[in-house]
Amino acid sequence: MTGNPILDSALVLGGVGLFFGFLIAMANKKFYVWEDPRISEVEELLPNSNCGACGQPGCRAFAEAVVGGKEQPSGCTVMGEEDLADVASYLGVDAGEANKRVARLLCAGGKNEAARNSDYAGLETCKAAASVAGGGKACNWGCLGLADCEDACLLDAIYMNDDLLPVVIPELCTACNDCVVACPKDLFELMPIEQKLIVQCKNLLKGDAAEDLCSVACNTCNRCVADSEPGVIEIIDNLAVINYEKNELTSPKAIERCPTEAIVWVEGQQFKESLIELEKKVV
């Protein structure tokens, strides 16, 4: 020790610093874990929205799964085709067939179609309304129109139209399941985009009882069942239910004689009349 307090402390601290630095350097060598550098690269190519629609806990986990060969790049429903091709060519794998799915609303009874039996005054959310005498809508199963799904959608793929029904924009929807969870009436379902025949009703009543509540309710008339291939549509609990395993047998013929337009053939967006409004919004 030199006796100079400044020099002493500098030496002691410097020595301690060097010693621990050496320890850390040793630990780094000894406990080194090799990680595929491609994972970080792929992660950068992904949208990094961490939406979870692929079923993985986030984009990093999806990147690991893709590099590890457990998932195909097309498992990410958010990426566009170009980005998909980028990931596929970087890894030299097949991009896989993009299986586009979108959220579909199983109710068409907006404020102009469905009857109301009372006014609801309380918190302006569907969840709150659903816990107070059904929320004021006469139909027990219908959309309450207070936009919980619009709030839940992180990608702005849902907006409320003039009829107070949520409209899903297929181009923006990534089938992330958030709206399905948000809806207290369980009205959203994720469907492959090629499923075009949809019953937009969940009302379990029959005949006039159903139509009294809503002009677009399924009244169990059985016409769609008769007009389609056997086994495609069947009536379960007073409601036409489509067997999507036979999706290739469905045809627009099934909707022709529907007296209430409860069953529809959808190309792209579900509620057509809102397209004009949407264009306005985009402009």
Add this chain to the structure above:
Amino acid sequence: MKGLPSFKHGVHPPENKDITSGIASKRFPFPKEVILPLSQHIGTPAKALVKAGDHVERGDVIAEAAGFISSTVHATAAGTVKSIELWPHPNGLMVPSIRITVDQSSSQMRRNRMVPRWQDVKDEDLSKEIAKAGIVGLGGAAFPSHVKLCPPEDQPVELLIINGSECEPYLTSDHRVMLEQPEMVYEGIRIELKALGITRCVIGIENNKPDAIEMMRKTRPADLDAKIQPLTVKYPQGAEKMLIKAVMGREVPSGALPSAIGAMVQNVATAANVAAVFQTGHPLIERIMTVSGRGIRRPGNWKIPFGTKLRDVIEHCGGMTDDTVEILFGGPMMGQAISDLDVPVLKGTGGILVLTKDECKRQDILPCIRCGKCLEACPIFLNPQWMKDLAKAERFEELVEEAHLNDCMLCGCCSFICPSNIPLSQYFAMSKTQLRRLPKS
């Protein structure tokens, strides 16, 4: 009022009981049709035993209990089963219900039945007889009574508390039961004491019903160990756990049943109906309901058969005034808002309130000013303002684990006291519904 036992916190809403408290109960005429949902109680819905076209007499079993926590449903009027179909229920949903077209020419006599003397029935069989009669708690929650009368074996009940507090504003049906059928209440108490194998009982009555306290004191049988305990007038004095705190000075632990501290609470009307089962063999098919509020032209206390449609009740009571804005089943603090006039009145319906604009002012919801009044009002010492934030953010894990949502009984004290009109208890009701819906993880 000082010196009377009570619990801490709570609120005191305007009582409004004078509208109907002086009106003696009358029998309600039989309606043209009764609607009997298979689920009138807490627990599994009952299983229907009749089909369309069947003729039923008043008091016949039409649906049997499906499981232990379930209850039998009886025909409340003689007639023909029209159908079993989905029908609006007071909870706002449509549920399978038995529709009976009432036979207008019937005398509505009940079939004669063989009734065992309750003194001769074995203690443990008493609860079976009560289950057969479809008796549920008439305080509002409609919890099957026979389940209550079979406490867990490791938690013996030592004190029966009879709930005559009726703390909800407007309601006077329990008040009328105590005034009109005190001997039935005492008979019911004897039966319940025998079923539980104990001898002590306390009847808790809020001090705003001096005539009921007087009547119960006057008619008390000398050989019965029953104490009549006047209680501070405060809401929610009639809540099970609050009543126990007031009467015994003990607190029911969080998440436990009252039997954990050796108590059991039964409503006075439930006790009176238990007595009726053994006196006449009649199951639970009607009860005294208060029809009140400033929106009904002819308020009163009526003995209404279950399944009578709300529309018929209002019509018979003179109709609604023009400024009626809301109809509730139950009291204004915890009652269910009704959205459909075709809804039937059920076992749990203690009152029907028709409220005018002046009685339920709709006020704007303002931001929380952190005044802490809700904390001072909550009878179970929760923190409603914090819970509201958690509920809004859907942070359910914290809401249940740390804020103890499951201890909240939705009494509405916090919403009542909030100067910013925040519907706190609606947030909690909503969270409870969501927690039931979400898959348990």
